[in-house]
Amino acid sequence: MGRSPCCEKEHTNKGAWTKEEDQRLMDYIRVHGEGCWRSLPKAAGLLRCGKSCRLRWINYLRPDLKRGNFTDEEDEVIIKLHSLLGNKWSLIAGRLPGRTDNEIKNYWNTHIKRKLISRGIDPQTHRPLNEKTAAAAAAATTISTTATIKTTTSSAAAAKVTHLEFKNTPPQSLAEISLLKSQLDFKHNNNFHSSQYSSFNPKKTETPSVEENNCTSSSMTTDEEQQQKQQKRESHQNQDVNLDLTIGLAPAKSFSPNSAESRLQQPVSSSCHLFGSVLTRPGCSCWQMDGERRELCRNCQNQNQNQSSKSNHNNNGLYYRYY
DNA sequence: AAAACCCTCAACCGCAGCGGT
DNA sequence: AACCGCTGCGGTTGAGGGTTT
Numbered sequence A: 001m002g003r004s005p006c007c008e009k010e011h012t013n014k015g016a017w018t019k020e021e022d023q024r025l026m027d028y029i030r031v032h033g034e035g036c037w038r039s040l041p042k043a044a045g046l047l048r049c050g051k052s053c054r055l056r057w058i059n060y061l062r063p064d065l066k067r068g069n070f071t072d073e074e075d076e077v078i079i080k081l082h083s084l085l086g087n088k089w090s091l092i093a094g095r096l097p098g099r100t101d102n103e104i105k106n107y108w109n110t111h112i113k114r115k116l117i118s119r120g121i122d123p124q125t126h127r128p129l130n131e132k133t134a135a136a137a138a139a140a141t142t143i144s145t146t147a148t149i150k151t152t153t154s155s156a157a158a159a160k161v162t163h164l165e166f167k168n169t170p171p172q173s174l175a176e177i178s179l180l181k182s183q184l185d186f187k188h189n190n191n192f193h194s195s196q197y198s199s200f201n202p203k204k205t206e207t208p209s210v211e212e213n214n215c216t217s218s219s220m221t222t223d224e225e226q227q228q229k230q231q232k233r234e235s236h237q238n239q240d241v242n243l244d245l246t247i248g249l250a251p252a253k254s255f256s257p258n259s260a261e262s263r264l265q266q267p268v269s270s271s272c273h274l275f276g277s278v279l280t281r282p283g284c285s286c287w288q289m290d291g292e293r294r295e296l297c298r299n300c301q302n303q304n305q306n307q308s309s310k311s312n313h314n315n316n317g318l319y320y321r322y323y
Numbered sequence B: 001a002a003a004a005c006c007c008t009c010a011a012c013c014g015c016a017g018c019g020g021t
Numbered sequence C: 001a002a003c004c005g006c007t008g009c010g011g012t013t014g015a016g017g018g019t020t021t
Helices: A019-032 A040-044 A050-061 A072-085 A089-094 A101-118 A129-138 A171-183 A222-237 A260-264 A298-310
Strands: A143-151 A161-166 A192-194 A200-202 A240-247
Touching: A019 A040, A019 A050, A040 A050, A050 A101, A072 A089, A072 A101, A089 A101
Parallel strands: A192 A240
Antiparallel strands: A143 A161, A143 A240, A192 A200
């Protein structure tokens, strides 16, 4: 028995969207906000399935989308992020305001892949093409290291990475960790499980307590554990962030990009605002959709309602939440 | 001029994860 | 724990426009 279809296929349009359909969708979202995609088509009077509406909005109609060609700068950012994250297009898109995952994915497949190959670089491994065999051999080995990320501020929400300290320094990964430091704006203390090529796996961190952080090491004695706990306590006072970084090829299965863990890593997107205690979801543009009318969509309203129990509060009484 | 081929990218599809029950 | 419905992600497809022969 298969999965039930997301919509009644017989009564839905497919293919390219018409101007009228676009307008209906925009009008509806302007009034009601994003979300409830399944019921949206009917409510908006569209003969489309919810998925299709969502895609159309996210990839084409959203007002904060950047149009036009990718700049060289964006190219390089995409290449660097891909070397860290692999095909996590949504995560990469999260670092490029105004660009969508679909757009970046297409651009990667049509332009950047070719660009890298012409440079003699394997687009999958980001290594020189003639080192492919060596890379395959290296895949068998995984090196683990523990890193401490030092931050500049006392607020974990606003924490910016200032430098990394490694217990073990895998030579090849150092550049990538450095890249990670510069490209990714860490906003909270957290455990990471990062791999050299195609995964970037933040472990679950419901509350950003360093004591609760689990800096794993492959062979740690009880004494070492005690030492490390002490170090953690000290580092907490110094507003350091302990990370567990595993350097190696991507694990067969990584965390879901849709998971809360993943969201913790996403930046506060261009359309997310922290005005007082107003917060919108990453990617949701309801708050800025209309310059005059500041209106939250239903999902963002719910999120704000839920904040009281879930969010952390800083000294100003404003809550913060990590994405 | 037209056929063949190539390229781009919007849209679709299937699946996994999450929250609710 | 198991199930269900919804959402979002990544891989893939194919229409349409551009280029070459």
